[in-house]
Amino acid sequence: MSATEQEPWQWDEATWRGHVGAVRAGRPLRPARWPGGARAAVALSFDSDHETIPLRNDETQPGKLSQGEYGSRTGVPRILRLLRDRSIPATFFMPAVSGLLHPEEVRAYVEDGHEVALHGWIHERNMQLAGADERELTFRAADTLETLSGKRPVGIRTPSWDFSDNTLAISRELGLLYDSSLMADDEPYEILDHGEPTGMVEIPVEWIRDDAPYFTMDRYTSSRPYTPPRGVLSLWRDEFDLALEEGGLFQLTMHPHVVGHRSRFAVLRELIDHMGQFDLWYATHEQLAEYVKRECGL
Numbered sequence: 001m002s003a004t005e006q007e008p009w010q011w012d013e014a015t016w017r018g019h020v021g022a023v024r025a026g027r028p029l030r031p032a033r034w035p036g037g038a039r040a041a042v043a044l045s046f047d048s049d050h051e052t053i054p055l056r057n058d059e060t061q062p063g064k065l066s067q068g069e070y071g072s073r074t075g076v077p078r079i080l081r082l083l084r085d086r087s088i089p090a091t092f093f094m095p096a097v098s099g100l101l102h103p104e105e106v107r108a109y110v111e112d113g114h115e116v117a118l119h120g121w122i123h124e125r126n127m128q129l130a131g132a133d134e135r136e137l138t139f140r141a142a143d144t145l146e147t148l149s150g151k152r153p154v155g156i157r158t159p160s161w162d163f164s165d166n167t168l169a170i171s172r173e174l175g176l177l178y179d180s181s182l183m184a185d186d187e188p189y190e191i192l193d194h195g196e197p198t199g200m201v202e203i204p205v206e207w208i209r210d211d212a213p214y215f216t217m218d219r220y221t222s223s224r225p226y227t228p229p230r231g232v233l234s235l236w237r238d239e240f241d242l243a244l245e246e247g248g249l250f251q252l253t254m255h256p257h258v259v260g261h262r263s264r265f266a267v268l269r270e271l272i273d274h275m276g277q278f279d280l281w282y283a284t285h286e287q288l289a290e291y292v293k294r295e296c297g298l
Contacts, residue, residue: 023168025184026192029201030248031295038281040244043203043251043288044090045180046079047157048072050102050257052095052123056159068257072102075260080112082265086272091285093119093157093180096141099148106148115284116149118142118176120159131166138170155285157181157253161205168193171200178203178289180251187248188292199298201289203251209239210253215264233267237274244278249288 008016034041051068054060083090092109094116099106109116120126121137121144129137138156146152154177158167161181168191171179178201179191191200207213214227227235236252243250259268283291292298 021192022165022194023163023182024192024195025182025202026190026197027296027298028185029188029190029292029296029298031292033295034247034281035291036281037279039279040240040247041249041281041283041288042088042240042275043249043283043285044083044088045157045251045253045285046090046092046259047119047253047255048076048092048094048098048102048105049119049123049159049255050095050098052097052120055097056123056125071255071257071260072098072105075256075258075265076105076108078260078265079256079268080108082269082272083114084112086276088272088282089113089115089284089287091115091117091155091180093117094145095119095121095123095159096144097122099145103148106145110149110151115155115286116145116151116153117180117285118145118153118156123159125160126158126162126164126167129164131164131170134164134166135170135173138174142174154178155180155203155289157205168198168200172198177201177293178285180205180285186243186246188288190298199293201293201298203249203285203288205251205253208235209251211259211264212255215258215261229263229267232264233270236267236271240271240275244280250275 050071051065054064092114106116118141121141126134142153156171156176156179158181163181180203182202183204183206185204189202191198191202214232215225216223217225240250
């Protein structure tokens with residue numbers, strides 16, 4: 001029986017250590033101080049998936065697609081107005097197909113000073129793809145976003161945080177500055193590739209700091225919004241408050257077709273108003289990665 005045919009309890013030590021050590025958190029990248037002496041850093045991000053999730057799932061019915069269309073038609077303008085009013089930069093991770101469907105949206109991000117970053121081609125599931133296919137789609141997405149935004153993306157968030165055995169090698173080949181798909185810390189860190197320092201920054205995410213698990217509704221599955229919006233506000237405020245206490249990073253992942261709805265948007269607005277009481281550094285993920293890399297001598 002080969003190692004791939006064995007049950008995990010049958011693996012020898014070299015096998016399980018090899019799996020664990022393939023992609024690992026390296027040196028912490030928490031600077032001694034934030035720009036301007038800010039008490040903490042805040043990195044807001046939005047995954048502009050729109051119609052790509054139903055398309056990825058081969059769901060082409062108008063009803064499913066309209067849920068995604070809401071994100072671009074209503075959610076994004078609402079979000080951009082709030083960010084503009086509060087003078088907050090953000091990062092928009094965008095599947096290339098979303099960008100092709102809504103090129104005017106990409107231009108609006110750029111015009112308002114936000115970052116446009118990689119989020120796959122059509123929100124594909126990387127862990128179900130052959131390495132060559134994942135590579136081709138990622139490079140194609142980078143080329144497409146560069147054409148649409150006028151700038152080559154420097155960061156990636158894998159669709160659904162689906163980080164395959166090939167993702168890191170592809171990201172390194174692209175020469176990316178950072179990834180934002182892994183979960184080994186609250187603070188930025190350097191990614192290790194089989195123990196080798198990569199010079200690539202990880203800006204970690206977590207399902208706790210993501211709107212989709214709390215608010216997604218699918219009548220054909222068990223996916224239901226069990227947590228009231230104000231309950232999510234309490235969770236996120238606690239996450240921020242402790243980041244502030246520790247002088248660290250508060251990173252948040254949202255989706256225009258989710259948080260853009262009125263009762264959910266009210267939560268985001270109230271959270272931003274709460275954070276506005278403190279001296280903070282608001283940064284795009286690119287700005288954050290560049291700063292911690294420079295300040296920590298990476």
